[in-house]
Amino acid sequence: MSIPNQRPTARSKPGAIPPRRNARHQPPRTQHAGLHPSSPVIDHHRPGEVGPLQVLDLLIRYHNAQHTALEKTVSHKTRQERADFLHRFFRDLKLKAGFRTVPDPRNLGDRHIRAMVAIWQREQLAPATIQTYLSFLRGLALWLGKPGFIRKPAHYGLAPEEYQRHEYAQRDKSWTAAGIDIDTLIGEVCRYDRFVGASLRLIRVMGLRRKESVMFRPHRNVVPFEATGFPPDRREADLYVLIKEGAKGGRPRYVPVNTPQRVAALEFAQAVAQGSDAHLGDPRHSLQRNLRRFDYVMARFKITEGGLGATAHGLRHEAMIDHYIGKSGGELPPIRGGCGSGSPGLDQVARKSAAELAGHHRIRASGAYLGSPPLRPRGPRDSADAGDGSPPGEHPDASGGT
Numbered sequence: 001m002s003i004p005n006q007r008p009t010a011r012s013k014p015g016a017i018p019p020r021r022n023a024r025h026q027p028p029r030t031q032h033a034g035l036h037p038s039s040p041v042i043d044h045h046r047p048g049e050v051g052p053l054q055v056l057d058l059l060i061r062y063h064n065a066q067h068t069a070l071e072k073t074v075s076h077k078t079r080q081e082r083a084d085f086l087h088r089f090f091r092d093l094k095l096k097a098g099f100r101t102v103p104d105p106r107n108l109g110d111r112h113i114r115a116m117v118a119i120w121q122r123e124q125l126a127p128a129t130i131q132t133y134l135s136f137l138r139g140l141a142l143w144l145g146k147p148g149f150i151r152k153p154a155h156y157g158l159a160p161e162e163y164q165r166h167e168y169a170q171r172d173k174s175w176t177a178a179g180i181d182i183d184t185l186i187g188e189v190c191r192y193d194r195f196v197g198a199s200l201r202l203i204r205v206m207g208l209r210r211k212e213s214v215m216f217r218p219h220r221n222v223v224p225f226e227a228t229g230f231p232p233d234r235r236e237a238d239l240y241v242l243i244k245e246g247a248k249g250g251r252p253r254y255v256p257v258n259t260p261q262r263v264a265a266l267e268f269a270q271a272v273a274q275g276s277d278a279h280l281g282d283p284r285h286s287l288q289r290n291l292r293r294f295d296y297v298m299a300r301f302k303i304t305e306g307g308l309g310a311t312a313h314g315l316r317h318e319a320m321i322d323h324y325i326g327k328s329g330g331e332l333p334p335i336r337g338g339c340g341s342g343s344p345g346l347d348q349v350a351r352k353s354a355a356e357l358a359g360h361h362r363i364r365a366s367g368a369y370l371g372s373p374p375l376r377p378r379g380p381r382d383s384a385d386a387g388d389g390s391p392p393g394e395h396p397d398a399s400g401g402t
Contacts, residue, residue: 052102056086059105059143068139072250076288082136089116089137106144110151113137117156130163170371172335174318178310182318189301190268195282195290196297198272200315201265202280206255207319207357208243210312214290215246218269219276228254241266243359245279253359316358320369323357324350334371347373 060083065073074082093099097115120130134150141149153163175182182204190197199213208216221242225235237256244252257263274283281290294312302308324333327350332338348363351373355366367373 052090052104053087056090056105059140060086063139063143068135068142081132082139085133085136086140089133092116092119105140108140108144108149113150114156117158121158121162127161127163130158134163172317172321173310173314174321175310175314176318176321178308178314180308180310182315185301185303189297192300193293193297194272195280196294198265198269198280199294200312201268203312203315204319205259205261205265206241206243207316207323209246209248209316209359210294211246211291212243212359213246214279214281214294215287216241216243216269216280217245217277218266218273218280219278222257222266223254230254247359249359251359251361253356255357317369320354320358320366324354324366324370327353333369334373335369336371 064079064083067074090102090105093112093116094102096119097112099112099115103109103112117130120133125133130153134153138147138150141147154160171177175185186197186200186204189200198218199208199210199216202208202213202216203210218241221244223240223242225238225240228240237258239257240254241257242252242254247253255262257266269280273280279287279290281287282293285293298304298312299307303310303312305311321333321336325331328346331347331350351366351370352363354370355361355363358366358369360366
C-alpha cells in the first residue's frame with residue numbers, strides 16, 4: 001500500500017502573517033501556520049481580471065495543504081472538505097443568497113457572511129457543521145491576509161444552541177446499544193475481506209480510528225515496554241502497540257497488549273498483513289483506495305446509521321465504554337445508565353485512561369463516548385474541576401471530533 005509523502009513544497013514555505021489580527025474576534029495563537037497573505041500568482045491579477053472561482057482555485061492550490069494554526073499539513077480529507085465547501089459557498093452566494101454575481105474572494109464582505117449564515121439557520125444545520133464552516137472561512141481569511149475578518153458566531157446572529165457543539169454524548173452509539181452481535185458480524189466481515197475484518201478487530205479492542213487501523217503496521221509498530229518511555233509504575237504489559245500513522249492531530253500513543261482479546265486481534269492482524277513492514281490494508285492499493293474499500297464493506301454489511309443503526313466509529317465507542325467499565329471496577333458510564341455511585345476519584349481515573357486510549361489529551365474529551373461526568377458537591381478546596389481545570393457544565397474548548 002503506497003502512502004503519499006506530504007512534505008511541503010518550496011512554494012508552500014511559510015511566511016509571516018501581517019500583525020493585523022483583531023484580538024476581539026480571533027485571539028492570537030501561540031503558533032502561526034505562517035501562511036502567505038496572498039499568492040504571488042494572484043498578485044498579478046486585479047479583481048475583475050479573472051473569474052472569482054479562478055481566484056478561489058488559485059488560493060486553494062496555493063494554501064489548502066497548510067494547517068491554519070500549526071506548522072504542519074492537513075489530511076487529504078480536510079483538504080477535500082475545505083475545497084468542496086469553499087466552492088459551494090461562493091456558488092451559493094448567487095444561487096441561494098441572491099447576490100447578482102459571485103464576488104471575488106478578495107472582495108468578500110461581512111454582508112456575504114451574514115447572508116450565508118442566515119441560510120444555514122433556515123436550513124437548520126447542525127452546530128458542529130456551522131462551526132466547521134466558520135473554521136473553513138477563517139482559513140480563507142488567513143490566506144487573504146485578513147485574520148480577524150471572520151467574527152464570533154454571535155456577531156452573525158447565531159444563538160449559542162445553534163453553534164455550540166454537544167461535548168458529552170447524548171446517546172450510546174456503541175454496537176451493543178444497536179443490538180448487534182459483535183463477534184458474529186466481525187466474523188462475517190473477516191470472511192468477506194480479511195483486511196477490513198482485521199481493522200474492525202483492532203478498533204474493537206484498542207479503540208482505533210478507521211484511518212489509524214488501516215495505516216497500522218502490525219509487525220513494525222509492536223514495541224517492548226522499555227521503548228515507550230513510560231515510568232516503571234505505568235507498566236501494564238510487556239508489549240505495546242504504537243499508534244502513530246493516521247493519528248488525529250499527529251499525536252502518537254501507546255496501547256498495552258494486556259488482554260487475551262488484544263493479543264488475538266494483534267496476531268490476526270499480523271497474519272493478514274503481507275510483510276514485516278506492511279500496513280493493514282491491501283498492498284495492491286493506495287491508502288485512499290483502502291479507505292474507500294473500508295467504507296464500501298461497511299455499507300455492504302449495513303454497518304451504517306440507516307442500516308443496523310451503528311457505524312464503524314460506534315465500535316470505537318464500544319471500546320471506550322468497555323475500557324471505562326474495566327478501569328472503574330465495573331461501574332457503568334452515564335451513557336449506559338450509570339449513576340456515578342462510585343468514587344468520583346475513580347471516575348476521573350477511568351475517564352483519563354479512556355481519553356488516553358482514544359488519543360485525546362483532555363479528560364473531558366472522554367465524555368463524547370461516556371456521557372457527562374456525575375455532579376458532585378464542590379467544597380472550598382475544589383477551585384477547579386479535577387482533570388482539566390473547568391467547572392462542571394462549562395466547556396471552554398469543546399472538542400470538534402473524536
